[in-house]
Amino acid sequence: MSRTDTVTRADVTDVADLTDLTPGDRHGRAYWAVADCWNVVRRGLTHYQRRPVMIAWQLGFPIISVLLYGYVFGGAMKSPDGGSVRDFLMPGMFAMTMAFGFMNTAIAVVTDASKGVIDRFRSMPMAPSAVVTGRGVNDLIIACSELAILAATAFAMGWRTDTGIVASLAAFGLLLLLRFCLIWVGILLGLLVPNAEAAGGLYVVAFPLTMISSVFVPPSTMPDWLGTIAAWNPISSTAAAARELFGNPVASDGSWIQEHSLLMAVVWPIAVTAVFAPLAVRRFQRLSR
Amino acid sequence: MDGYAVVAEGLEKRYGDKHALAGFDLAVQQGSVHGLLGPNGAGKTTAVRVLATLLRFDGGRARVAGVDVRCEPRQVRRRIGLTGQYAAVDEVLTGRQNLEMFGRLFHLGGRRAVRRATELLEQFDLVGAGDKGVGTYSGGMRRRLDLAASMILAPDVLFLDEPTTGLDPRSRGEVWEAVRRLVAGGTTVLLTTQYLEEADRLASRITVIDQGRAIADDTPDGLKDRVGGDRIEVVARDAADLPAVAKAVARVADTDPTTDALERRVHAPVTDRVAALTDVARTLQEERIGVEDIGLRRPSLDDVFLRLTGHGTQTTEEAA
Numbered sequence: 001m002s003r004t005d006t007v008t009r010a011d012v013t014d015v016a017d018l019t020d021l022t023p024g025d026r027h028g029r030a031y032w033a034v035a036d037c038w039n040v041v042r043r044g045l046t047h048y049q050r051r052p053v054m055i056a057w058q059l060g061f062p063i064i065s066v067l068l069y070g071y072v073f074g075g076a077m078k079s080p081d082g083g084s085v086r087d088f089l090m091p092g093m094f095a096m097t098m099a100f101g102f103m104n105t106a107i108a109v110v111t112d113a114s115k116g117v118i119d120r121f122r123s124m125p126m127a128p129s130a131v132v133t134g135r136g137v138n139d140l141i142i143a144c145s146e147l148a149i150l151a152a153t154a155f156a157m158g159w160r161t162d163t164g165i166v167a168s169l170a171a172f173g174l175l176l177l178l179r180f181c182l183i184w185v186g187i188l189l190g191l192l193v194p195n196a197e198a199a200g201g202l203y204v205v206a207f208p209l210t211m212i213s214s215v216f217v218p219p220s221t222m223p224d225w226l227g228t229i230a231a232w233n234p235i236s237s238t239a240a241a242a243r244e245l246f247g248n249p250v251a252s253d254g255s256w257i258q259e260h261s262l263l264m265a266v267v268w269p270i271a272v273t274a275v276f277a278p279l280a281v282r283r284f285q286r287l288s289r
Numbered sequence: 290m291d292g293y294a295v296v297a298e299g300l301e302k303r304y305g306d307k308h309a310l311a312g313f314d315l316a317v318q319q320g321s322v323h324g325l326l327g328p329n330g331a332g333k334t335t336a337v338r339v340l341a342t343l344l345r346f347d348g349g350r351a352r353v354a355g356v357d358v359r360c361e362p363r364q365v366r367r368r369i370g371l372t373g374q375y376a377a378v379d380e381v382l383t384g385r386q387n388l389e390m391f392g393r394l395f396h397l398g399g400r401r402a403v404r405r406a407t408e409l410l411e412q413f414d415l416v417g418a419g420d421k422g423v424g425t426y427s428g429g430m431r432r433r434l435d436l437a438a439s440m441i442l443a444p445d446v447l448f449l450d451e452p453t454t455g456l457d458p459r460s461r462g463e464v465w466e467a468v469r470r471l472v473a474g475g476t477t478v479l480l481t482t483q484y485l486e487e488a489d490r491l492a493s494r495i496t497v498i499d500q501g502r503a504i505a506d507d508t509p510d511g512l513k514d515r516v517g518g519d520r521i522e523v524v525a526r527d528a529a530d531l532p533a534v535a536k537a538v539a540r541v542a543d544t545d546p547t548t549d550a551l552e553r554r555v556h557a558p559v560t561d562r563v564a565a566l567t568d569v570a571r572t573l574q575e576e577r578i579g580v581e582d583i584g585l586r587r588p589s590l591d592d593v594f595l596r597l598t599g600h601g602t603q604t605t606e607e608a609a
Binding site for chain 1: 422
C-alpha cells in the first residue's frame with residue numbers, strides 16, 4: 001500500500017516524477033543502522049572539508065600547549081627521573097587533548113539539538129541510533145587525526161618512543177579509549193545544556209579536571225590531598241599508561257593506583273562508559289517524552 | 290476516515306499534572322492547507338510533535354496519511370515532512386550537500402539523492418545558491434531549503450510549525466509562495482501559526498486551539514464572521530466626549546459599540562469599511578469632537594481569542 005501511495009503522489013508532483021522516491025527497503029534494520037551512521041559521519045567529515053579552519057582551531061590548543069610546555073616551561077621543569085621533560089609531557093598532552101574532546105562532542109550535539117536538526121532526524125525514517133553512533137564514530141575519526149598531528153608535532157620536537165610499534169599502538173589505543181568513554185559524557189551534556197554558549201562554559205569545569213592530574217607534573221609534587229585526587233583522575237591513568245607503553249618517564253610514587261595505570265587506563269573508561277552511555281541513550285530517548 | 294490526511298481524536302499529553310493536550314481533536318482534509326491557530330503555549334507545537342511522531346502521547350488516537358501514529362511511527366515517518374520553528378538545516382554544508390545528506394538518510398541511495406537534490410533546488414528556486422554554504426543564506430532562503438529538505442520523499446503530509454516566525458515580509462511572501470506550490474502538487478499541509486493573517490492567506494480551514502483543546506474549527510471567513518470582521522475604533526481626546534463618539538459610531542456599526550472608558554476608546558464591528566470610516570470622521574468633525582486616533586482594525590488573533598474563549602492571548606500560560 002505504501003508503494004502505490006508514494007508513486008501516485010509522485011505522479012502529481014510536477015518534478016517528483018523525474019526521480020523515483022520509493023525508499024530503498026531491500027535491507028534490514030541492522031544494515032540501515034550502519035548505513036545511516038555512516039551518512040551522519042560523512043556529514044560531520046564534510047564539515048572539516050568545508051571549514052578546514054575548524055580542525056586548526058581544535059588542534060590549536062593542544063599544539064600550542066605542547067610548544068608552550070615543551071619550550072617555555074620545559075627548561076625550568078625537571079623530569080622526575082632525569083629523562084627529558086618533553087618525553088614526560090607529550091603523552092600527558094595527548095591524554096589532555098583526548099579529555100578535552102568531550103567539549104567538541106557536547107557542542108556539536110547541542111548545536112544540532114537547538115537548531116532542530118536532531119528533531120528532523122527523528123522525524124525521518126532513518127535508524128534513530130545513527131544520530132548517536134554517527135556522532136561517536138565521527139569524533140573517534142577526528143581524535144585519530146588529532147593524535148596523528150600531535151604525535152608528528154611531538155616527534156619534530158624530539159619526542160621519541162623506544163618500545164616498538166605494538167606498544168606504541170597500544171598506547172594510542174588507550175588514548176582513543178579515553179576519548180571513546182568521554183563521547184558519552186559529551187552526548188549527555190550536549191542534550192542537557194540549553195545552547196552552544198552554555199556548552200562552551202563547560203571549559204570552566206574541564207580545565208581544572210585535566211590540570212589536577214599527572215598530565216603536567218607527577219602527583220607526588222602536589223600537596224598530599226591534591227596529589228591523591230590527581231593520581232585517581234582517570235586522565236592520569238591513561239597518561240601514565242601511555243608513558244609506560246611509549247617508554248617515556250612515568251614518575252610513579254609507588255602507590256597502588258600509579259603502579260596499576262595500565263589496568264586502570266582500561267578500567268576507568270569502561271566504568272565511565274558503563275555509567276554515561278545508558279544515561280546518554282536514556283536522555284536521547286527521553287526527547288520523545 | 291476517508292478523505293482525511295490527518296485525524297486526531299481526543300489526544301492527551303500531560304507533563305506532570307499539566308495538560309499540554311487535553312482531548313485535542315483535528316481532521317485535516319486531504320490536499321488542503323489546514324491552519325492550527327493559537328497563542329504561545331496553547332499546544333500547537335505539542336500537537337504537531339505528537340502527529341510527527343516526535344512525542345509520545347498519553348491518550349487518544351491519531352492517524353496520519355492513513356497510518357496509526359502510535360502503532361507504526363516508522364511508517365508515518367516515511368509519509369510526512371516536518372518543518373519546525375527553526376530552519377533545521379546544517380549551517381556549514383551547502384544547500385545541495387544538505388539535501389543530498391537528508392536524501393541518503395531517507396534511504397534514497399547516493400545517486401537518487403543527488404538527483405533529488407538538483408530537482409528540489411530548482412523547485413525551491415535555490416539553484417544559484419545551491420553550492421554556497423547555508424551560513425550565507427537569508428532567512429527566507431534558509432526556510433525554503435528547510436521546506437525542500439522536508440519534501441525529499443514528496444510526503445503525503447507536511448507539518449509546518451510556525452514557518453514564518455521571525456522572517457521579514459519579503460521572506461514571508463517567498464515561503465507562502467513555496468507552500469502554495471506544494472499544495473498545488475497535492476501535498477496536505479498542517480500549518481501552525483500565531484498570525485490570523487497567515488492562516489487566512491494559506492488555509493482553507495482553521496482550527497483554533499486553546500489550552501490543549503480545539504475550541505473552533507471553521508473556514509477563515511466563518512471564523513472572522515464569528516469574531517465580527519473588521520471594526521472601527523475611535524480614541525477620544527476627552528473622556529466627556531465618549532457618549533457622543535459612541536453615538537457617531539453606532540450610526541455605522543453592525544452592533545452596539547463597546548466603550549472602554551479607561552482608554553477613552555470606542556469600537557464596533559463594521560461591514561462597509563471605508564464608508565463607515567468617512568461617515569464617522571465627518572460626524573465627529575461636524576460636532577467638533579477632539580479625536581486622538583481613528584481607524585479601521587482587522588480582527589487580530591487577540592480578537593478571535595477574546596471572542597471564542599472570553600480571555601485574551603496573554604492569559605494562556607506558557608506550556609509549549
